[in-house]
Amino acid sequence: MKKYFILYKPFLFFLATFFLTYIALTFLYQEYLNSFGENKLDRITQLVGQNTKQVMQLFDKSATVEENTLEPYIKLFYSQKYVARIIEGCNAISVIILFVAFIVAFSGKLKTTLLFIFAGSVLIYVLNVFRIAILCFLMFNYPNQKQFFHGVLFPLFIYGVVFILWLIWVNKFSRYASKTTKE
Template sequence: MKKYFTQYKPFLVFLASFFGCYILLTLLYQLYLSGFENNKVDSITYLVGQNTESVISWFYQSIRVLDSENEPFLKVFFQGIYVVRIVEGCNAISVIILFISFIVAFSGTLKNTLLFIVVGSLLIYILNILRIAALVVLIFNFPAQSHILHDILFPAIIYGLVFVLWIIWVNKFSKYAK
């Protein structure tokens, strides 16, 4: 048994680091969410809604993101029509937690690790805002394609960015980089 532990130690350390970080960040995020009433939107999701409204307003005049009175989501009105809702799952925090957990599991120097986590998380957040803004406009113009846009194309884009960031990290900055 000791032979296998020694042989697979890097893999086991990776798994322990990844899942330990993932569980810790997820528990902290759930603790944060528990501070909000059941029918209220959390402040991160609210900020995502405000940022989405700002981005769309650069190109179009008629955009409004409003808090739902009795439900924990934001209503997005585009050109005067209710198009989509922004829920807690749209704020990309779960994607950022997954990203951070991988970076920690393949950590490099403390400075590089922290800097890459901050820059990567900001990139994911910004892409998420642009993703939601594009979804609003595209679903408004192509409502029959909302399933493909929301469930397939746009998750592929955000997870694609995370994958590219992981590849860059492992090949350039982690302790395993050549």
């Protein structure tokens, strides 16, 4: 048994670090959400809604958002038509937590790790805002394809970006990359 532990120690260390980071960040995020109380929208989701409106207004000045007062979501309007809503799960924080947990588990130098986490998180946030805006345009023009756009195409896009960031990290900046490039 000890032989297998030694053999798989790097993998087990990766798993332990990944899950501990993921659980800790998820716990902290849940505490953040709980601080707003029931049926109150958190500030990050509000910011995503405002940023999405700004992107949509580049194409249609009449694009607006409206916070629902009874339930925690934001209504998105395009050409005076209600096309979508933004809920807490649309703000990409859970995707960012997943991204960060992986980077921490495959960490490299502290400064490089922190810079990559910051830059990657900002990129994911910005791409998510554009994803929501484009989704609204598509749902306005192709309402029958809503399930495909929301359930398949755009999750594939956002998780694809995260996967590419992970590949860049592992191949260029992680401890593993630095060991292989020296050989």
